Amino acid sequence: MVVNKDFAVQMSGITKRFGTNTALDHVDLNVQKGSIHAILGENGAGKTTLMNILYGLYQPDEGEIYLQGEKVDMKNPNVAIAHGIGMVHQHFMLVENFTVAENIILGQETCKAAGILDMKKARQTVNELVEAYGLEVDPDALISDISVGMQQRVEILKALYRGADVLILDEPTAVLTPQEIKDLMGIMQRLVRAGKTIIIITHKLKEIKASSDFCTIIRRGKWIQTVSLIEVDENKLADMMVGHAVKLKVEKGPAHPGATIFKMEGVHAKDARGVKALNDLNLELRCGEIYGLAGVDGNGQKELVEVITNLRKTDEGKIIMNGEEIQNTTTRNTMNHKISTIHEDREKRGLVPDFTVEENVVLDTYMKEPFSQKGLLKFKPIEEETVQLIHDYDIRPDHCEKDPIRGLSGGNQQKVIIAREIANDPDLLIAVQPTRGLDVGAIENVHRMLVEERDKGKAVLLISLELDEVMSVADRIGVIYDGHIQGEFKQGEVDEKTIGLLMAGGSIS
Ligand SMILES: Nc1ncnc2c1ncn2[C@@H]1O[C@H](COP(=O)(O)OP(=O)(O)OP(=O)(O)O)[C@@H](O)[C@H]1O
Numbered sequence: 001m002v003v004n005k006d007f008a009v010q011m012s013g014i015t016k017r018f019g020t021n022t023a024l025d026h027v028d029l030n031v032q033k034g035s036i037h038a039i040l041g042e043n044g045a046g047k048t049t050l051m052n053i054l055y056g057l058y059q060p061d062e063g064e065i066y067l068q069g070e071k072v073d074m075k076n077p078n079v080a081i082a083h084g085i086g087m088v089h090q091h092f093m094l095v096e097n098f099t100v101a102e103n104i105i106l107g108q109e110t111c112k113a114a115g116i117l118d119m120k121k122a123r124q125t126v127n128e129l130v131e132a133y134g135l136e137v138d139p140d141a142l143i144s145d146i147s148v149g150m151q152q153r154v155e156i157l158k159a160l161y162r163g164a165d166v167l168i169l170d171e172p173t174a175v176l177t178p179q180e181i182k183d184l185m186g187i188m189q190r191l192v193r194a195g196k197t198i199i200i201i202t203h204k205l206k207e208i209k210a211s212s213d214f215c216t217i218i219r220r221g222k223w224i225q226t227v228s229l230i231e232v233d234e235n236k237l238a239d240m241m242v243g244h245a246v247k248l249k250v251e252k253g254p255a256h257p258g259a260t261i262f263k264m265e266g267v268h269a270k271d272a273r274g275v276k277a278l279n280d281l282n283l284e285l286r287c288g289e290i291y292g293l294a295g296v297d298g299n300g301q302k303e304l305v306e307v308i309t310n311l312r313k314t315d316e317g318k319i320i321m322n323g324e325e326i327q328n329t330t331t332r333n334t335m336n337h338k339i340s341t342i343h344e345d346r347e348k349r350g351l352v353p354d355f356t357v358e359e360n361v362v363l364d365t366y367m368k369e370p371f372s373q374k375g376l377l378k379f380k381p382i383e384e385e386t387v388q389l390i391h392d393y394d395i396r397p398d399h400c401e402k403d404p405i406r407g408l409s410g411g412n413q414q415k416v417i418i419a420r421e422i423a424n425d426p427d428l429l430i431a432v433q434p435t436r437g438l439d440v441g442a443i444e445n446v447h448r449m450l451v452e453e454r455d456k457g458k459a460v461l462l463i464s465l466e467l468d469e470v471m472s473v474a475d476r477i478g479v480i481y482d483g484h485i486q487g488e489f490k491q492g493e494v495d496e497k498t499i500g501l502l503m504a505g506g507s508i509s
């Protein structure tokens with residue numbers, strides 16, 4: 001590799017091992033100044049690890065880093081920040097009960113004489129940044145009161161406040177709504193125009209194609225290629241990433257729906273703030289059918305799942321599974337009625353990060369045979385089950401059954417949850433954003449598995465903010481708006497425009 005000062009960042013021969021697992025194997029990365037450079041690779045390929053090394057969070061076992069031709073020893077994030085590197089992590093690191101401005105200046109506070117915090121100056125600096133890059137936020141709002149998209153802006157502002165010239169964004173769009181994604185793309189363009197360099201990790205090929213100049217592909221810890229995005233299309237990107245041709249379309253036969261297994265009748269419920277979130281919601285799910293729920297985030301999807309799983313009180317109405325009412329009982333009762341849920345927030349609802357993969361696999365079933373007998377855990381069956389799931393669901397690295405799950409890459413953690421919930425053999429599988437953070441190959445697998453569950457005669461409720469996903473996977477599509485089902489269609493009976501209209505609260509008559 002030739003060291004050249006026109007590159008904002010050059011990483012050369014980076015190798016990183018975790019125990020016996022080589023996460024990165026002599027990877028090179030050359031990022032041109034003022035460009036948007038995407039990093040693409042399957043779940044567990046090593047993308048986050050590579051960026052954590054650039055940001056000084058991990059030390060490489062081999063390899064060097066050059067910034068504009070100068071070799072830098074990234075001992076820790078302070079060194080990285082001092083050299084103008086900023087990173088927005090996938091999981092934000094904000095203080096919830098601080099304001100936007102307080103979060104931005106945290107750790108870099110300017111003080112007046114006698115050590116008193118100069119909030120006026122801080123607010124002014126924040127406002128200048130907001131104006132310069134079109135990153136509108138309210139400096140006085142509390143973090144806990146603003147949307148995820150806004151929180152992300154705060155993270156970007158925080159990096160800019162620390163003088164970042166190179167901004168690393170790790171899966172920034174995974175948590176955003178389609179509108180927020182559009183806004184972020186605009187912000188990225190403005191940053192680049194102002195001379196900043198952006199390195200972005202994302203699994204969304206469409207976004208890479210639309211936003212980036214270059215893309216480096218990593219496969220299983222190895223550098224594969226760096227391409228200019230003028231030269232390749234989405235299919236080519238997917239193939240390079242996985243190493244073989246990927247179908248970007250869902251393949252499935254027609255559904256053969258059976259009896260209604262699950263019903264919600266006139267359900268009303270409030271959200272966490274006591275505001276009405278479900279408003280006379282009626283829903284019927286049938287065996288052998290995938291029901292896709294489309295809707296803009298915040299229209300009751302979260303509360304819908306919470307009332308079914310008994311994490312939230314139902315104020316009025318009935319929730320009936322297999323002929324029995326389950327509303328206002330317990331989460332255990334929901335599970336005993338053979339309802340499994342892939343929750344939206346895997347950190348909060350899906351996993352115990354410090355537990356091993358094995359322990360996470362039997363979280364709901366450890367007290368049942370064959371995993372325990374006479375009140376004692378049986379370790380052998382637990383291990384066998386986990387090894388089987390790791391194999392069936394292509395969870396990487398292999399042999400991770402005894403590792404704490406927090407060491408797995410985000411996408412592989414997601415695969416563990418999906419494997420566990422399907423292995424619990426539910427009659428109704430609720431999948432909320434099941435493919436969030438997954439690579440295109442893994443997405444194909446998850447979609448196939450949902451179809452397989454359907455073909456086994458199970459009912460599947462797919463809740464997704466991605467309209468494409470709902471339209472292509474679901475057999476029947478419902479639109480939720482303001483806590484109410486606004487319309488229902490069979491697949492193929494409706495176009496995206498109509499669904500979009502209903503999602504925005506319009507009506508068709
Ligand atoms: N702190 C850690 N301890 C042990 N192993 C780790 C640690 N961090 C990463 N790894 C391993 O390094 C490999 C690469 O993980 P990384 O998180 O970089 O993947 P990724 O490409 O970002 O995947 P994803 O798309 O799923 O986020 C994985 O095999 C992962 O298990």
Ligand SMILES: [Mg+2]
Pocket residue numbers: 047048049409410
């Ligand atoms: Mg990652």
